Amino acid sequence: MRLCLTLLCLLIPLPALAAQLTLDLGDGSRHWQSEQLLTHPLARDVTIEQDVAYKRTMHYRAVPLAALLEGVKPSDHLQAVALDGFAAEMPAGPLLQPGPAQAWLAIEDNARPWPPLGQGKAGAGPFYLVWTQPQASGIRPEQWPFQIASIRSLAAVEVRFPALLPDPALPDADPVRQGFVLFQQNCLACHRLNGAGDAHLGPDLNLPHNPTEYFQPAFLRQYIRDPQSLRHWPQAKMPGFSTQVLSDQELDALLAYLKHMAGRKPR
CATH class of the missing domain: 2.60.40.420 (Cupredoxins -  blue copper proteins)
Known part of the structure; x- marks a missing residue:
């Protein structure tokens, strides 16, 4: 009987673990779980018509990035580090502005994973910096880092x-x-x-x-x-x-x- 229960447990799929975003903004590290961000009071559904990573219109649950950058000033310099070692250098000013080009942190929901970026490739999750109306501020493709693991405040390059x-x-x-x-x-x-x-x-x-x-x-x-x-x-x-x-x-x-x-x- 005990063996049967053990085998049954092995056959039951376990829920995927929530991803964690680390923010190191000069006043100590803060950590956000994906589940926390998906239910953040400012989270909303956004449509990205010219998605840089997927090359098509995409829909995400996202939080205005500025809402997570407490204490950051427009003159500060930030770096978004991805799981694969990609490190996007970004002035904080555009990330903090409410518009017309606005930065959003898109959060992947484990229950509805994003599609792969190509054959044999992973998706853009767990976190992806996307922009609404990017052309209004001349936002470049390298300012759309995906598979983000951490965002940190650093001195300028x-x-x-x-x-x-x-x-x-x-x-x-x-x-x-x-x-x-x-x-x-x-x-x-x-x-x-x-x-x-x-x-x-x-x-x-x-x-x-x-x-x-x-x-x-x-x-x-x-x-x-x-x-x-x-x-x-x-x-x-x-x-x-x-x-x-x-x-x-x-x-x-x-x-x-x-x-x-x-x-x-x-x-």
Whole structure:
């Protein structure tokens, strides 16, 4: 009889464990369980018409992210860290604004899991930073981190990682300086440079060699626009950066920064 009960228990599916979000905002860590967030007083159903991760309209239960960022100021700098090592660097200002572009923390319900992001891939849960009306504030795809595990308050990138800085003697209007800003927005979430950065998803873009040193210029542009068109393999994770995300002028500035940093490797 006891053996039968044991076998019966093994056959009964156990409920999925609630996910936990860690917030480290400078005054100690706080933890939110997904079940708590799903029933948060400010939680509501939101429709995201141009979902960056799923490439289609999606519907989520979400909480305004600003409601969870108690004590954070617009001048602060935040980092969202994903389960796979993706680390999105974000100024706090846009995350705190009530609109027109508004940041929401979407929460996956274990009873209704989100679809996979592709064949053989996991979904965007358990937590996903989504935006309503993102075009109103020029929100970029790298500002939509998914599979979030934690959000933390940190010093700005240039303070934490001086090895990323271009030559201080460059004029303020030099395209390299714009390229440095674009690198932070579009590349630093996955890559390091000169060993500097918090991401672990992609390779270092200057050590041992900078891509401007081994790619022909036309092929490097093609690779950034559509990685799979140059190197195709199913496990690839790098997204393409279309002209809607990164204009030709911005791509010029980003490449100028990379080429400049090829001459600023650590000695």
